[in-house]
Amino acid sequence: MTHLTLEHRYAIEVMLTERISKSLIASRLNVDKCTVYRELKRNSDQRNNVYRSKTTFLSEGFV
Numbered sequence: 001m002t003h004l005t006l007e008h009r010y011a012i013e014v015m016l017t018e019r020i021s022k023s024l025i026a027s028r029l030n031v032d033k034c035t036v037y038r039e040l041k042r043n044s045d046q047r048n049n050v051y052r053s054k055t056t057f058l059s060e061g062f063v
Helices: 006-017 024-031 033-043 054-059
Strands: none
Touching: 006 024, 006 033, 024 033
8 A cells, every 4th residue: 555645745736737647747756656546536626626735735724
């Protein structure tokens, strides 16, 4: 089982804004691409399908 750290989650968010493919994100983070896809599915906003890492929520005071 692979757990993503807060740093991984933040890196995913940054790379997505840079329009980097999910497969390339997975290889850069040294995780399976299914891990990245699952993270995006679980933690994307259901209304507009935008991924925001938990570090973003913490820094903006949502939690």
